[in-house]
Amino acid sequence: MAVLSGITGLTGAIEPFMDFPWALILNGGMAGIGFYALRIILLTVCLKIILFPLDLFQRYKMRKNQLVTMRIKPQLEKLEKAYGSNPKVLQQKQAELNKREGMSYLSSCLPMIVTMVVFIWLWTALQTTAQYKQFDNYLGIYDVYESAYTTAVGSEYYDADSDGINDAYADGFRVRYFSAFSESYAADGDVSVAKNAAYVAASEIDCPEKATAYYSLYTENYSKWFSESFESMVGVYDTDRALMLAAEAGKNSAVAVSLQYCKTVAQNDVYDYYFNEGVYEGKGYVRDSFLWIKDIWQPDTPWANSLAPTQSEFSTAIGSYGTDPARSGMDEAELEKVVGAYSTVMARVIDEGEYGVNGLLILPVLAVLLNVLMQIIMRRQQKKSGQDVAAGQNAGCMKAMVFVMPVIMGFFAIQYCAAFTLYMVTNSAMSLVLNLISTQISKKMIPIGGEKTSGAKKEDVVERYGRPDPNAKGKK
Secondary structure (H helix, E strand, O other): OEEOOEEOOOOOOOOOOOOOHHHHHHHHHOOOOOOHHHHHHHHHHHHHHHOHHHHHHHHHHHHHHHHHHHHOHHHHHHHHHHHOOOHHHHHHHHHHHHHHOOOOHHHHHHHHHHHHHHHHHHHHHHHHHHHHHHHHHHHHHHHHHHHHHHHHHOOOOEEOOOOEEOHHHHHHHHHHHHHHHHHHHHHHOOHHHHHHHHHHHHHOOOOOOOOHHHHHHHHHHHHHHHHHHHHHHEOOEOHHHHHHHHHHHHHHHHHHHHHHHHHHHHHHHHHHHHOOOHHHOOOOOOOOOEOOEOOOOOOOOOOOEOOOOOHHHHHHHHHHHHOOHHHHOOOHHHHHHHHHOHHHHOHHHHHHOOOOEOOOOHHHHHHHHHHHHHHHHHHHHHHHOOHHHHOHHHHHHHHHHHHHHHHHHHHHHHHOOHHHHHHHHHHHHHHHHHHHHHHHHHHHHOOOOOOOOOOOOHHHHHHOOOOOOHHHOOOO
16 A cells, blocks of 8 residues: 555655645644544644734734724714715825824734735645645555456566566467367367367466466467467468467467456456455545545535546646656656556446545535635624724725635635635634634723723723824823
8 A cells, every 4th residue: 555655566655745834744743643634624723723823913903993993083074074075085084094093904914914825825735735645545556456467467477567468378378279289180180179179288287376267268268269360371371380370369369368357357356445345345445534525635516526537537636746757756657657557447446336426515615604704704893993994995895805705715615625625614613713712802902991891981991092192182
């Protein structure tokens, strides 16, 4: 089975994660956690906790902005009366007033920027991880196929260069068959009698390395093609020449049929391994699943398969691991052979396996709904803090984000692997929880009069934040 440190049965070792620290954490630091979905959830939770101080800073600034807005409310009302008929001038005057009074509404951009950087970085890392995992999982399946195929051919008769049967197997049988056929045909010239005598002689060959079914198939096909070739050549060539050409034709045809048999045996083994059946029951292929999702490296959608159904789709799914020898840990010829064999290796699984759809669209729906809820909460907090007024012309953009961000999240959720969608859902859920916590903490840090957190008068608390009110000079 292929593993992170190397690939059993194949030369070299995969080196997939030097480019992406998050992937190093997932596949290195969390290697002891076998459940991949749990790794993603834990990584997301840890990231949110680490970034919590930044979130708390944002809530603190929004709270402070709220108090500043309350203090300058009379001045904002005067500006609206004076310049209400000229929105452009009004926005300019409001922006000047906000800047003069210490409104720091741009402070909320820092957490958003950091969040987007982490989002894009993790998206890249998880996409790379998805490609690696699908490639690595296939290598484990390929090892099963190759082992079963080699066993079916017989290690003594396997030719690695041609990936088929060497002459040792065919020649041992051919010499016995050829001699028996020649002797019988020379005795009475009857092809049917000669064929029967040769078949009996060939069947007596001891071949313990081969399965009975395989040996019988080889024998039957050799007999069939040898006899037909000989009959067609008698009269055109002398007997010795006809026998020689017939032997070669019989060998080639029998080898082709026998190799197809070996492929079928290997494909059956892969089928049992993939579905944990037969000798592989309980110890076969282990998918990276999550509840209703069969494979988290594919999208959680009803129209996505839990494995690539075609050679081209598989090549797309594994990305550069299928074309870059340095990344795959194999030489170019070996990589081409392994990747190019996908449709053969997975033939029975694809044709007969009921692997079905990969997901039920639950995670994408959750990702969109949680993001909508988060955007609504943030929008209300911004409005309460006066941030939408302070933003001036950008206020419309802030409103649009309530609809734009969920659409973006939905696009990512249905286009990319369920592992990334799981990150988005966990991230949004954690954001909602931490938002409540940071809001309560910010209320403790900056209490407004009349709230349970303080007995101070609201007017006194409001005057403490922002720049001093120039209209309040001399007042006691």
